[in-house]
Amino acid sequence: MTLPRVLLAAALAVLLVLPALPSLFGSYAVTVFTLIFFYGFLGQAWNIIGGYAGQLSAGHAAFVGVGAYAAAVLSQDAGLTPWIGMLVGGLLSAALGAVIGYLGFRFGLRGFYFVLLTVAFAELCRLVASNVDAIGGALGYYITFTGNPRHFQFQDSRAYYYIALGFMLLATGVVALIERRRFGMYLTAIREDESACEALGVDTFRVKLLAMVVSSFLTGMGGTFYAFYLFSLQPSTVFGIPLSVEIVIRPIVGGAGTLLGPIVGSFILSPLAELSRAYFAKGGWIGGHLVVYGLLLILVVLFLPQGAYPWLVKLGGGRFLGGGLRPPSDTSPQDGAGKAGARSGPS
Amino acid sequence: MAVGLTLIFGVMRVVNFAHGDMMVWGMYLAWVLSTRFGLDPYFGFVICAGVLFLVGVAVQRGLVDRILDAPHEMQILLMLGVALVLENSALMVFGPEPRRVRGVLRLSTIDVGPFIVDLARLVTFVVAVVLSVLLWAFLFKSDLGRTIRAAADNGYGALVIGTNVRRVYAVAFGIGAACVGAAGALVAPFLPFSPSAGLPASVTSFNIVIIGGMGSLPGAFFGGLLVSVAESLGAVFLRPSLKEVVSFSLLIVILLFRPAGLFGKRLS
Amino acid sequence: MSALLEVRSLSKSFGGLQAVKDLSFDVSEGEIVALIGPNGAGKTTVFALLSGFLEPDAGEIALRGRSIVGLKPHAICALGLARTFQIVRPFPHLSVLRNVMVGALARHPEPREAAARAEAVLVEVGLEARRAQAASGLTLAERKRLELARALATEPAVLLLDEVMAGLNAAETERIVELVLGINRRGVAIVLIEHVMRAVMSLSRRIVVINYGERIAEGVPDAVANDPRVIEAYLGDTAEG
Numbered sequence A: 001m002t003l004p005r006v007l008l009a010a011a012l013a014v015l016l017v018l019p020a021l022p023s024l025f026g027s028y029a030v031t032v033f034t035l036i037f038f039y040g041f042l043g044q045a046w047n048i049i050g051g052y053a054g055q056l057s058a059g060h061a062a063f064v065g066v067g068a069y070a071a072a073v074l075s076q077d078a079g080l081t082p083w084i085g086m087l088v089g090g091l092l093s094a095a096l097g098a099v100i101g102y103l104g105f106r107f108g109l110r111g112f113y114f115v116l117l118t119v120a121f122a123e124l125c126r127l128v129a130s131n132v133d134a135i136g137g138a139l140g141y142y143i144t145f146t147g148n149p150r151h152f153q154f155q156d157s158r159a160y161y162y163i164a165l166g167f168m169l170l171a172t173g174v175v176a177l178i179e180r181r182r183f184g185m186y187l188t189a190i191r192e193d194e195s196a197c198e199a200l201g202v203d204t205f206r207v208k209l210l211a212m213v214v215s216s217f218l219t220g221m222g223g224t225f226y227a228f229y230l231f232s233l234q235p236s237t238v239f240g241i242p243l244s245v246e247i248v249i250r251p252i253v254g255g256a257g258t259l260l261g262p263i264v265g266s267f268i269l270s271p272l273a274e275l276s277r278a279y280f281a282k283g284g285w286i287g288g289h290l291v292v293y294g295l296l297l298i299l300v301v302l303f304l305p306q307g308a309y310p311w312l313v314k315l316g317g318g319r320f321l322g323g324g325l326r327p328p329s330d331t332s333p334q335d336g337a338g339k340a341g342a343r344s345g346p347s
Numbered sequence B: 001m002a003v004g005l006t007l008i009f010g011v012m013r014v015v016n017f018a019h020g021d022m023m024v025w026g027m028y029l030a031w032v033l034s035t036r037f038g039l040d041p042y043f044g045f046v047i048c049a050g051v052l053f054l055v056g057v058a059v060q061r062g063l064v065d066r067i068l069d070a071p072h073e074m075q076i077l078l079m080l081g082v083a084l085v086l087e088n089s090a091l092m093v094f095g096p097e098p099r100r101v102r103g104v105l106r107l108s109t110i111d112v113g114p115f116i117v118d119l120a121r122l123v124t125f126v127v128a129v130v131l132s133v134l135l136w137a138f139l140f141k142s143d144l145g146r147t148i149r150a151a152a153d154n155g156y157g158a159l160v161i162g163t164n165v166r167r168v169y170a171v172a173f174g175i176g177a178a179c180v181g182a183a184g185a186l187v188a189p190f191l192p193f194s195p196s197a198g199l200p201a202s203v204t205s206f207n208i209v210i211i212g213g214m215g216s217l218p219g220a221f222f223g224g225l226l227v228s229v230a231e232s233l234g235a236v237f238l239r240p241s242l243k244e245v246v247s248f249s250l251l252i253v254i255l256l257f258r259p260a261g262l263f264g265k266r267l268s
Numbered sequence C: 001m002s003a004l005l006e007v008r009s010l011s012k013s014f015g016g017l018q019a020v021k022d023l024s025f026d027v028s029e030g031e032i033v034a035l036i037g038p039n040g041a042g043k044t045t046v047f048a049l050l051s052g053f054l055e056p057d058a059g060e061i062a063l064r065g066r067s068i069v070g071l072k073p074h075a076i077c078a079l080g081l082a083r084t085f086q087i088v089r090p091f092p093h094l095s096v097l098r099n100v101m102v103g104a105l106a107r108h109p110e111p112r113e114a115a116a117r118a119e120a121v122l123v124e125v126g127l128e129a130r131r132a133q134a135a136s137g138l139t140l141a142e143r144k145r146l147e148l149a150r151a152l153a154t155e156p157a158v159l160l161l162d163e164v165m166a167g168l169n170a171a172e173t174e175r176i177v178e179l180v181l182g183i184n185r186r187g188v189a190i191v192l193i194e195h196v197m198r199a200v201m202s203l204s205r206r207i208v209v210i211n212y213g214e215r216i217a218e219g220v221p222d223a224v225a226n227d228p229r230v231i232e233a234y235l236g237d238t239a240e241g
């Protein structure tokens, strides 16, 4: 039982070392680490609704996009500093998340239907952004470089490293807080069995909706980083399915519904993505790294359904309960049969 | 026009994320057959169907079979993985530029009363209707077809009765893949396609299946008709680029107000 | 004084099947009432209606004089009515303690207090040795007790138990009977669906018998057991279990 603690302590030690690293690193390493942190952050934000609550959202790019466009447009066209625009973007994303969550949960969409709903909304956002000329339409929206920290722009790329690290730590702190409160316990219980939760006095609709709002708020805040790190926004990338996949895949590989899963996943995947992107780009093969993602997703589902982090804990002889997407259930088929419906079945 | 194809989706009833991408692979196969071997898509579609049947069986036997008992979420993720591999391997192999297959019937038209009908579309339509009637007959009139439907409705029950459920699933999945492969080949002559066409195709098929494809031929026909009419109207009255807006909005509305008959039916 | 739980003219049909028909009964404070009837009689459906998982087509349900028809299950639980599921549904990958905590959190939002409360309930049902284990690893008898423990942790005034003894051996059944009696002694009213007649007879002071969704008899155990309509209902449907 102490092993998770040891791992946690190790993780904390690593986190203490991380701030010192940029002074030792070359700029490429700084970039890779920045991406690790940023995608770790996005994965952690997704983890709240997708991992803990088990509601697979495959459209989280929508929140990045809304947050990114909001902060960028407010900064460029209204002169509002992205440091505040970030909150505005977060709030707008949270509003979108509330709408999606409200519809999805009120109308009882589960599993595949919920996935479809989130994808549909993200795609609608993409199409709208592509067709509104005021924000650049399909050509995209470009940010002028000023290098002014007030504009969330920095001459030194190490600044992005620290900001991304801060984002990741912030989201992880939020999740750690959630985990030990009633809200977090309800989330994991909902992932396991929603009807049983209802019977035990859990307002599953409210809990899921809140999870969606918190998750989309954080993701929307991340949009500011996305915009001012890349300096340009294309509807097809910032709202696109590939970005949603990037967000989803890290926590799933690392261990969805666990505190460190998204971070472990990002440490595995972000460098891998960079490497394979570079490798395939050399051969002129676009899409190659997404094939790698697809294969990895298949492998994880087949062989490591709980993800890497719980596996690491178990490898060290520790015990792990409650994390990961649900592995094959070892309850009897009769018990499993009742799971599908919200109502009690015939006896 | 595309109603014939949508029929196939409707009768198949079970769809997943990979279907759109399988359809795109059907298109590319037709393209390869036509450009490399000079085989017209109207013959090539048989080969496309055969190849995708094998792909479908392989996916089912090699992947889905292993997690039949796992929660629903795992199957969704698995299919997402398969879809990613299919779409992006197409991107790697064929590149992002839109392609078009030149069939022999290109540009030939015939007069039917007051209408001028594009022969390519007419042939596609007729073939698709024939295919879906065959498919329907297979599913509803043959023993294997009935077993497939029983297994789809209630895998556990079929298991108890002693059917080899895994084999039935594999055949069913293979037939589904074959159908979308054939469909892809058949529309290739008049629909430019690129690897990214998979998702919109999947969405259209979700719409059709959820709305009207309750496994009945009339249901599929109704669903297909409704969806294609809505999408064409959208394309006419809005900017053509907003056609997808209509499909996705339609998907949301359909999801929220699912026809009662399909509530709770497994879709993955 | 009106009863704790009042059920009036409750009806529910699924398509053409009338699962519950014009059913009325009361449960008083601190009482144990058994709801029995052949398989498919509609007992579980009654529980689903009472707990808000299904909405009745007609009829009234009042808890402490307040109508609970149309309320969500969680709201009904908050008002003091808890149910178990006939097909137990533990949170399989959570620990036994966490399973019970989810119930306890309904009254104790502070996790520390909920944990203490859950520990106490685990001791009461005799699962304290299993507290750290995943619920999926429990035996059927243990899972039935866990199901009961979770519902109990919500501190209900009325507890609906759906076949918590089915599939258990004599010793295990005896333990559950003791447990139910203990819970009841603390003032919790209990409605019991059970096929194990010996348990029904020893636990309940009043029995409601339904068949095809309709009440066919009600009264003290001895009277009900000798009621010709009851005997006929059970003989007519030998597939009892």
Ligand SMILES: Nc1ncnc2c1ncn2[C@@H]1O[C@H](COP(=O)(O)OP(=O)(O)O)[C@@H](O)[C@H]1O
Residues within 6 Å of the ligand: A343, A344, A345, A346, A347, C014, C017, C019, C037, C038, C039, C040, C041, C042, C043, C044, C045, C046
């Ligand atoms: N959700 C449902 N949909 C359709 N029919 C149902 C449903 N739940 C129960 N039934 C039917 O209602 C009848 C009563 O079932 P139930 O209440 O489970 O009986 P009991 O618990 O007394 O054995 C049965 O015929 C059963 O098949």
Ligand SMILES: [Mg+2]
Residues within 6 Å of the ligand: A346, A347, C043, C044, C045, C086
């Ligand atoms: Mg029952």
